[in-house]
Amino acid sequence: MAAARGRVYNLSDHRLSCFLIEEKAFGRSRDELIGVLDAASIESRPVWKPMHLQPLYAGCAHYAGEVAEDLFRRGICLPSSSSLSVEDQIRVINQVRAAAGSGLLSCAQEELGSANGSRTRIAPHPTPSTARK
Numbered sequence: 383m384a385a386a387r388g389r390v391y392n393l394s395d396h397r398l399s400c401f402l403i404e405e406k407a408f409g410r411s412r413d414e415l416i417g418v419l420d421a422a423s424i425e426s427r428p429v430w431k432p433m434h435l436q437p438l439y440a441g442c443a444h445y446a447g448e449v450a451e452d453l454f455r456r457g458i459c460l461p462s463s464s465s466l467s468v469e470d471q472i473r474v475i476n477q478v479r480a481a482a483g484s485g486l487l488s489c490a491q492e493e494l495g496s497a498n499g500s501r502t503r504i505a506p507h508p509t510p511s512t513a514r515k
Contacts, residue, residue: 415458426458430454
């Protein structure tokens with residue numbers, strides 16, 4: 383799993399947490415990780431589907447697109463929000479680490495699973511229906 387690298391000429395405000403899954407190194411595909419996170423009530427989703435792969439544009443001409451297809455195949459959006467608590471951040475991190483077979487962050491091992499009895503659903507970013515609330 384790798385975060386996107388910034389460029390010398392721009393600064394990221396880190397509003398959206400997108401990662402690329404290296405399936406062999408991580409041990410799971412993007413879709414398998416989405417399933418694991420969903421089972422833990424943590425919303426995640428693929429990165430945006432390229433226009434040329436969407437049914438409406440299937441018959442339209444397009445140029446190249448291999449990079450966009452690869453990003454869509456391996457990319458995942460994880461929860462990110464200015465209101466995401468440290469505890470929720472650690473819970474997401476620990477679920478991803480557990481899915482990869484890595485050890486949990488020692489400062490929050492009890493956050494994984496239902497040790498504290500609460501399982502708040504965590505969303506990757508506001509959707510149009512929730513953004514207005």
